[in-house]
Amino acid sequence: MTATFLGSNKTMMYSIKILVVGISMILYSFPFSYFAAYINRSMVEEIINRAWEDKSLLKDETTVMTIRKVIDKLTDGTLRVAENKGNGWVVNEWIKKAVLLYFPIQKIEVIDAFPFQYNDKIPLQKGLGEREIRAVPGAIARHGAYIGRNVILMPSFVNIGAYIDDGTMVDTWVTVGSGAQIGKHVHLSGGVGIGGVLEPVQAAPVIIEDGCFIGSRCIVVEGIRVEKEAVLGANVVLTMSTKIIDVTGAEPVEYKGYVPSRSVVIPGSYTKKFAAGEYHVPCALIIGKRKESTDKKTSLNDALREYNVAG
Secondary structure, rough: OHHHHHHHHHHHHHHHHHHHHHHHHHHOOOOOOHHHHHHHHHHHHHHHHHHHHHHHHHHHHHHHHHHHHHHHHOOOOOOOOOOEOOOOOEEEEHHHHHHHHHHOOOOOOOEEEEOEOOOOOEEOOOOHHOOOOOOOOOOOEEOOOEEEOOOOOOOEEEEEOOOEOOOOOOOOOOEEOOEEEEEOOOEEOOEOOOOOOOOHHHHOOOOOOOOOEEOOOEEEOOOOOOOOOEOOOOOOEEEEOOEEOOOOOOOOEOOOOOOOOOOEEEEEEEEEOOOOOOEEEEEEEEEEOOOOOOOOHHHHHHHHHHHHOOO
16 A cells, blocks of 8 residues: 555656646746756656656657757757766766657658758758858758857768867768767868767767867777867777877877877777787877977877878
């Protein structure tokens, strides 16, 4: 009897929360700061988590409105898939859940982007010019991605949940995957592939911190973090299994999962024994540090010349 009562009471409390959220959403026409003031963020998080566990709730109108509001707030940058709390990056798992729940509640619709026509569930962003964003024909940014002020989008693709901060250059044929976090004044050179990750929800996204230069055709995936002002030369490939080796000292120093700040990195290889013999396996080599007195590109060129590996 007591267990039944407690279960009913818990369900009733959740129903009251749903009602409060629903009424507030109907009435709101103000920013998320006000939205959060009247509805505790944890209540919204609880609605998302409930729907994640019980997909039948996706038929509930308030649940659907909550999911869509979260995606809207990803688009305007109020919410993020991951954020730096000062003592490290934290993944907001419930927001990743909201992104994944957004797909089943959306219907496939025709999207006109003259002269092209698309057939998809997620709309494309509009009004980029209002934020002083330059979007060259061929640039695609999906709803649910944040694009900061003065960002330049050459023909490229930015997926839902991505965050691109102010003043960043997204060059031709760059792809920025779901949930990837790109800092301020980053340069993503032509053909760069920044991986996305929505599942598993606890997995960290790729993070490129402020002021980094990512050279042409680099691939950065699997939750790699490139710390502030690092420079990756062309064709560097970074995964969680990639050895990142600092070769600037008397002895090599090995890193995995992140590139230290201000490092200058080029592709390399090391010898590994297999049953069939010895073979060269790709790695990344830290060959120097970005100098305070020079810009990112100059630092890369200086380091290449110093180690006689300039092309």
